[in-house]
Amino acid sequence: MSKIGVFICHCGENISATVDVERVAKEIGGMEGVAHAIDYKYMCSDPGQTFIKEAIKKYELDGVVVGACSPRMHEPTFRRACAEAGLNPYLCEMSNLREHCSWVHEKSEETTEKAIDLVKMLVEKVKKNKPLESIKVPVTKRALVIGGGIAGIQASLDIANTGHKVILVEKDPSIGGHMSQLSETFPTLDCSQCILTPRMVEVAQHPNIKLYTYAELESLEGFIGNFTAKIRLKAKSVNYSTCTGCGACIQKCPVKKIPSEFNAGLGTRTAIYVPFPQAVPNKPVIDRVNCNYYKRGACKICEKTCQVGSIEWDKEDEIITEQVGAVVLATGFDVKGADFFPEYGYGKFKDVLTGLQFERLASASGPTFGEIRRPSDGAIPKKIVFIACAGSRDPAKGIPYCSKICCMYTAKHAMLYQHKVHDGESTVFYMDIRAGGKNYEEFVRRAIEEDTVNYIRGRVARVYEKNGKLIVKGVDTLLGGEQVEIEADMVVLATAGVANCGSEQLAQKLHVSYDPYHFFAEAHPKLKPVETNTAGIFLAGACQAPKDIPETVGMASGAAVKVAALFSNNELVREPIVAVVNRLAPPLYSTCVGCFMCETACPYNAIEHEDIKGRDGSLIRTIARVNEGLCQGCGTCVAFCRSKSIDIQGYTNEQVYAEVMSLLND
Amino acid sequence: MSIHPDFEPKIVAFVCNWCTYAGADLTGTSRLKYATNVKIVRFPCTGRIDFLLLLKSFAQGADGIIVSGCHPNDCHYTSGNFHARRRWIAFRSILDMMGIDIRRIQYSWVSAAEGSKWADLVNNTVADIRELGPYSEYQKVADYIEKEGIDGEA
Numbered sequence A: 001m002s003k004i005g006v007f008i009c010h011c012g013e014n015i016s017a018t019v020d021v022e023r024v025a026k027e028i029g030g031m032e033g034v035a036h037a038i039d040y041k042y043m044c045s046d047p048g049q050t051f052i053k054e055a056i057k058k059y060e061l062d063g064v065v066v067g068a069c070s071p072r073m074h075e076p077t078f079r080r081a082c083a084e085a086g087l088n089p090y091l092c093e094m095s096n097l098r099e100h101c102s103w104v105h106e107k108s109e110e111t112t113e114k115a116i117d118l119v120k121m122l123v124e125k126v127k128k129n130k131p132l133e134s135i136k137v138p139v140t141k142r143a144l145v146i147g148g149g150i151a152g153i154q155a156s157l158d159i160a161n162t163g164h165k166v167i168l169v170e171k172d173p174s175i176g177g178h179m180s181q182l183s184e185t186f187p188t189l190d191c192s193q194c195i196l197t198p199r200m201v202e203v204a205q206h207p208n209i210k211l212y213t214y215a216e217l218e219s220l221e222g223f224i225g226n227f228t229a230k231i232r233l234k235a236k237s238v239n240y241s242t243c244t245g246c247g248a249c250i251q252k253c254p255v256k257k258i259p260s261e262f263n264a265g266l267g268t269r270t271a272i273y274v275p276f277p278q279a280v281p282n283k284p285v286i287d288r289v290n291c292n293y294y295k296r297g298a299c300k301i302c303e304k305t306c307q308v309g310s311i312e313w314d315k316e317d318e319i320i321t322e323q324v325g326a327v328v329l330a331t332g333f334d335v336k337g338a339d340f341f342p343e344y345g346y347g348k349f350k351d352v353l354t355g356l357q358f359e360r361l362a363s364a365s366g367p368t369f370g371e372i373r374r375p376s377d378g379a380i381p382k383k384i385v386f387i388a389c390a391g392s393r394d395p396a397k398g399i400p401y402c403s404k405i406c407c408m409y410t411a412k413h414a415m416l417y418q419h420k421v422h423d424g425e426s427t428v429f430y431m432d433i434r435a436g437g438k439n440y441e442e443f444v445r446r447a448i449e450e451d452t453v454n455y456i457r458g459r460v461a462r463v464y465e466k467n468g469k470l471i472v473k474g475v476d477t478l479l480g481g482e483q484v485e486i487e488a489d490m491v492v493l494a495t496a497g498v499a500n501c502g503s504e505q506l507a508q509k510l511h512v513s514y515d516p517y518h519f520f521a522e523a524h525p526k527l528k529p530v531e532t533n534t535a536g537i538f539l540a541g542a543c544q545a546p547k548d549i550p551e552t553v554g555m556a557s558g559a560a561v562k563v564a565a566l567f568s569n570n571e572l573v574r575e576p577i578v579a580v581v582n583r584l585a586p587p588l589y590s591t592c593v594g595c596f597m598c599e600t601a602c603p604y605n606a607i608e609h610e611d612i613k614g615r616d617g618s619l620i621r622t623i624a625r626v627n628e629g630l631c632q633g634c635g636t637c638v639a640f641c642r643s644k645s646i647d648i649q650g651y652t653n654e655q656v657y658a659e660v661m662s663l664l665n666d
Numbered sequence B: 001m002s003i004h005p006d007f008e009p010k011i012v013a014f015v016c017n018w019c020t021y022a023g024a025d026l027t028g029t030s031r032l033k034y035a036t037n038v039k040i041v042r043f044p045c046t047g048r049i050d051f052l053l054l055l056k057s058f059a060q061g062a063d064g065i066i067v068s069g070c071h072p073n074d075c076h077y078t079s080g081n082f083h084a085r086r087r088w089i090a091f092r093s094i095l096d097m098m099g100i101d102i103r104r105i106q107y108s109w110v111s112a113a114e115g116s117k118w119a120d121l122v123n124n125t126v127a128d129i130r131e132l133g134p135y136s137e138y139q140k141v142a143d144y145i146e147k148e149g150i151d152g153e154a
Helices: A021-029 A046-058 A071-084 A098-102 A109-128 A150-161 A192-205 A248-252 A292-296 A301-305 A355-362 A406-420 A440-449 A503-510 A549-567 A597-601 A636-640 A653-664 B020-029 B052-059 B080-098 B115-132 B137-148
Strands: A004-009 A034-040 A063-068 A092-096 A135-138 A142-146 A165-169 A209-212 A215-223 A226-233 A318-324 A326-329 A333-335 A352-354 A383-390 A425-430 A454-457 A460-466 A469-476 A482-488 A490-495 A497-499 A537-539 A571-574 A579-581 A607-613 A619-626 A646-648 B011-016 B038-043 B064-069 B105-109
Touching: A004 A021, A004 A046, A004 A109, A021 A034, A021 A109, A034 A046, A046 A063, A046 A071, A063 A071, A063 A109, A071 A092, A071 B020, A092 A098, A092 A109, A098 A109, A098 B020, A109 A653, A109 B038, A142 A150, A142 A215, A142 A318, A150 A165, A150 A192, A150 A209, A150 A326, A150 A549, A165 A215, A165 A226, A192 A209, A215 A503, A226 A326, A248 A301, A326 A503, A326 A549, A352 A355, A355 A406, A355 A490, A383 A406, A383 A469, A383 A482, A406 A425, A406 A440, A406 A490, A425 A469, A454 A469, A469 A490, A537 A549, A579 A619, A597 A636, A636 A646, A636 B080, A653 B038, A653 B052, B011 B020, B011 B052, B011 B115, B020 B038, B020 B115, B038 B115, B052 B064, B052 B137, B064 B080, B064 B115, B080 B105, B105 B115
Parallel strands: A004 A034, A004 A063, A063 A092, A142 A165, A142 A326, A165 A209, A326 A537, A352 A490, A383 A425, A383 A490, A425 A454, B011 B038, B011 B064, B064 B105
Antiparallel strands: A135 A571, A215 A226, A226 A318, A333 A497, A460 A469, A469 A482, A579 A646, A607 A619
């Protein structure tokens, strides 16, 4: 008979407030095969784990069930404790009494009954558990970083500086991301490009970093330590090994009126272009959608201009394959644009801008060389209104969350405006000011007190045009809900930060989870903020949630450390949750009949053919065999198998049937 | 009004580890309340769920069953949820033909971010099964098979 130890955790009061934990331990203690059952305040604490270890030795336990939080939280903790006491870690299971019971039910008899049932299920399962040995797999010590904004740049540099190779993939022609578009940064007002561009150059020159710009991830296969990445190098139409970056082609290109992405649509660019003067690499690509030659088959002026013959008209997208051991996702965010604010007239009135467009106006490298001028007529606006929370914290717009950076950049925008237009008047409509962060609150106070920015607490109902002026109609909720109307020359919307376009598809390629807003999901909101649920894939920056530069850089360094820690091992230990085909003594050999339905089911090509041969070398039968290096343990093959010959360790038919039987057998 | 006022349905949920189990964890972290009738059995993937388990559950006295995993395209293992979906479509018509009440089985997708959807799914399923009343038809078949053997020769 089994000798199972059951340990019920109070989790402080998280479980014991609604579940009668003592009764659970007492009833489970009376179950057949349970040798020891106790409850304790904090099972995961050092004394709690010691109880488990001592009980394993004292009662010679052959199985352990811990009734506590989700196994997604502490299964590794308790399995490690069991291993330390000499019990095979895979003989330990967790019953989820917190997330699936005490937190979702009121204190009642039924809640305790359910807790007892949940523990019983796992006790019956553990009776059928078998000791398993971890699988060792090699590690490819090369990282893939996706996204070349400040997050990707920081992560790449940090990993490269630990001595490991990094492949950095950026979809645009240059690295730099949103940070390169910013004018000055809060709360220090230092110039964004001045602090960013040296890092961009460092990336390009680092011996450990291989940079692919104008490239996107095509697919990712494999698992932690052993990924195969296919990267699409989009056709640049320019041979970078011969191009000197002289820029003559750009000057001669006749297609000059394409809205510049870098200038958020406020400036123009040519069809052969470098996104901005400080771009890395500082070599052009041809935008095939707008180029005359690709559109109409004639022009080729750039080819005639190019003295080194670098234009490659027939170049096609190329797909390269790289082996990597870890992936850092740093794809950043996007801002909500046109059509999202019909009531604010965005897209209808030229002088209603997004925050990002204002950044370009205020930037020395922008379309107006840093002068604040209206896009409509080039005049300097004398009255400007900033609307905070344009979209954010607005469930009606589908964005209930706070975009986090807008309070700060709005204060900065108003401040920059006052510094540039001395006789100007600026007004900010806000809901609340959220200025948590070092020197942030002081910065906002400075905008209000020193730079005399007029802050009005209230929402704006609409923006409309009257006699060539923009009328901003809102309410001042601090002065008894009075209606306010301001005539403005320019309106700037602090638009919500949203997940980057295509992030859902990217998440699906990588098999990482994402939240309802398509931001990538971290493995644990507090304790695993840079990990994803997929081992070996990490997160950095605003692709996880909107965040500012210091936070992004911190997170990127955090992800880099995780990668470096992974690469400090020569081999990894993987959970032995893999499928196995049964093997029996001759003359049966296996119940597998060799139909290979499992092969059709397997998404990882982990099913191999094994020939069973007699002593004379003659073939007796061909059966399936699982390559445990490739198997990821989904178990789809198990459900496909007609003869029940393949089973998955940790979730065997025997184990799950035992769970179901215990659940209903009373 | 239900005709079985004291009936407490027994419901088993077969869920995948990556989406629905995590979603149900989120229901907990968000402290959303739901009925105590559902007990979760964790699987690596819905692709792993052998649908004979569903029949076994009915044979053991389950009144209702929930099967839930990742949304299409979101499977941690690429395609397990597609296999499960296809299996469910085939299985459902067989059950229906056999005269088994397929309203007893609730097939759904709950992602790791859909804590509230899990609470709704549980509460709605419990309400539906409560309305349908206890389920013993399949149990009778199973008892008969156990006693008489599948070919009538025990």
